Amino acid sequence: MxxxxxxxxxxxxxxxxxxxxxxxxxxxxxxxxxxxxxxxxxxxxxxxxxxxxxxxxxxxxxxxxxxxxxxxxxxxxxxxGSLGNSWISGSPVLYHIGLTLPATLELILLSFLISVSLAIPIGVAGATSPNGAVNKGTLIYGLFAGSQPEFSWGTIFIFLFFVVLGVAPGPLGRISPLTEPPDPVSGMIVVDSLIAGRADLLLESLWYLSLPVLTLSFVLTGPIIKMVRENVSQSMSLGFIQYGEAVGLSKKMLASDSLLAAVAPTLTLIGILFSFMLGGAVLIESMFSINGLGQFSLQSVLAMDYPAIQGVVIVISSLTLLVYLLLDVAQALLDPRLRA
Amino acid sequence: MKIIPAESPAPPGTQALSARAWSALLLAFLLSGCHAPEQSADTDSAVIYLVEDVPAGLNYDGPAASLHTSQVGIVNLMDPLLEYAASPEVENGVQTSDFSSFEGSLAENWVYDPAEQSWRIDLRKGVYSCAGNELTADDVLYTFARAKSVSGAAPVGWFLASVASVASFDTSVFDNPAKRRLGDEISKLGRYSVKVFQSAPNPLFPHILTSFALRVFDSQEMRKHATESDPWSHQYVDEQTSPGFGPYCTERWIKGDEFVLTANPYREERAPSIKRIVFKRVPLSSNRFVIMKMGEADLSDRLTPREFEALAGLDNLKVIGLTGNETLFLHMNFKSPPFDNPLIRRAVSAAVPYDWIINNGYRAQAKQWLSVVPTRYPGVSENFQPPPGGLEAARQLLSQAGYPNGKGLEEFQENFQLSYVAEKQIALGPIANAIRAKLREVGIPVELNPIPLTQFGDRTLVKRDLPFALSDQEKPVVVDAGYAIQLFFASPSAGGVNNMTNYHNDSVDALWASARTTANPSARAEFIARALDQIAADIAWLPLAEFKTQWATHTELYGFRWYPDNSIRFSDLYRKEH
Incomplete structure (x- = not known):
């Protein structure tokens, strides 16, 4: 290994x-x-x-x-270890990346946490009961969520939950402008609030992140459900599952075994989506005024800020490769044949 | 990460929780669902200002100096020596300035001595920086010495001093490092007095002192942060704050996110009424619009005309603004045929839909621009008139030029690409499209060509090869028509700085040369007026509209005043119940 x-x-x-x-x-x-x-x-x-x-x-x-x-x-x-200074601000590129990367990671980690938590049980339920309501509902949701890009859903959610219903915060970033953020340790406000022992800040940051996370999760959950459902369905036709069914194993056990067999391709999809979102969350970041890595990349490109562009490329590619490496390791752990 | 720590105490309610308490809290949160947390206690006193971006830098000789957002930060942290005097006139909620007279800001007296071409400047006493240091002549000397060092990425301070003919602030500083040291062109007369010598009589000197650059640094604080490799503390100003003698101090600055100012605790005279300003970056204008609409912020700008219009009628909000120096014009490059043909320039000027641009493009918050310099500037008259007759006149002019119904112009298809800044698509896209439609109606084969701001700047400022463009971002930062001529219309050989359309007229160059050297103000005004008439007759730029600089604000906020950099001075503002 x-x-x-x-x-x-x-x-x-x-x-x-x-x-x-x-x-x-x-x-x-x-x-x-x-x-x-x-x-x-x-x-x-x-x-x-x-x-x-x-x-x-x-x-x-x-x-x-x-x-x-x-x-x-x-x-x-x-x-x-220096990436140079940004030509826009004069500050080190590492300062900007240290500021923006945790914001993006916080947004996408929370979104993936919710998406994966929802997608796996729904996908498995859809696969094990192909004619059930869950499967039909999932199909409709998949079509619905995938029909528009995330910025479009973001606009709709802001209008609906903030302007019309008044039950969500405005698109003002990760925390109220009047609140002093916690001392940065990880740069993720949710984590730093926990480290600082600030319940008020934790609640406030979760509150402000609720709409962007909802938007991103709404878009991400669809393809993950589809991938889980397809792969669990395929694995249910494998010999060892059919044998288990023949010997009378419970539906729950069968689903669990099928899911294990379906984990590898699902992990691959999650890894690809995660890597894509590192730079691709720019629309959500713009929409919700989050000072993330996507925003910084966009500004750098528009301003032809060469050191910043180079720095962002190095960091995103390193993280992407790290994610892929972790995926490869996970795949290899799941399937020893891949270690050769 | 380098976040400037706040000096204010942590909000009440801060306390460490045990792991068990955390678990309970998280569980309670998940079970109860999200709810709006209570806002911090200082909601009433702070002003939340929604901005397109927070300052990228605060160094007027640094890389971000040309950005409007940076200038807003600089002018609220640093005071200038002089300001334009306030005018009693208030237009649509905004007080104007009287550009023909000055009032002291950090300076108490300023006197010009024509015999030795020098200005004596006496400083106010008892003015303190955020670090508690008193303003003295040493700070002024330091400020000019730093400008002359041309050590920053963009030497704006040197540039303005050279435009105002401050002695030995010339181009030799770039060739000879020894010339970068401040000599006796600025001398200390006493603890609170300095004398500035000019190389020639030049009335621009007091004007440049009002701009965002050459504001006075707290030299003690700056020196404290100097290093061997950065003796002028550029890094400190780029990353931490710009220590000056202004009304506000930097409380927190998270680049790309927020910028928080608090009132200078050492300022007794002219202390600001609003004690805390929170600049919050909300990059999308549609979001700034909805947040203002929902009453979650006090102030915003850079909205689209339609958004301003929609906010104007709402309770608790008002839209204020005036026609200052923001203009829209068509750039036709004299080196790009057929724009070297005066008949083609006139045909374009006849066909442009001025009324549509004003009424639809700017929702009637603009007026037709009938000059090549903002008409609010002193000595500028409305001396431009497009040929009467609209499209019919345009067709006739095209025929006279040898292109009946535009036939033959397809040869210049490349040069009829109408460029504009892609980042301003929402504002400029519809206007460019309306111009394109009208010009095509008379046979001019225009296509749209939105390009990034960086490319636009490169092709207008450096390469000067953009044939045809729509621009709304050029304005002379010094309120003087002569400065505008030097900046945009004089030939490079005659001292022109940024003649982006490659305009050349010997008579304009000669008039500008005469205006520069005369010590007689009325003769100078006459030379400038004649030069402007010629520039307008040649359609060096095709002026389209002067549009309002606007702000959407809470009805309780008053005291807005317009300055030529279009930046709010928060120390002017106060709250009053509506």
């Missing part, structure tokens, strides 16, 4: 380095010069030139790459 993990880690490292090199050079080929945005339109040619020097863009691209990797007298490089 150790060999298996090390091999996966090695491949992952090569992938991250390749991606980093590719992104570094590709963004510099885009037909826009970021300097103009930073100096503004009330600037002289001299100010522009000064800004270009300050951002290091006056140097040849290969030299820029060398500085990015190794640093120079004034700045640390990637090998020192």
């Amino acid at each position: 150790t060999k298996f993990v090390l091999k996966r880690l090695g491949v992952g490292l090569i992938q991250i380095v390749s991606l980093m090199v590719l992104v570094f050079f590709l963004i510099r080929l885009l037909p826009a010069d970021p300097v103009a945005r930073f100096v503004g339109l009330n600037a002289s040619a001299e100010a522009y030139a000064q800004a270009e020097i300050a951002l290091g863009l006056d140097k040849p691209v290969l030299e820029q790459f060398k500085i990015y990797l190794l640093g120079d007298e004034q700045t640390d490089g990637l090998i020192h």
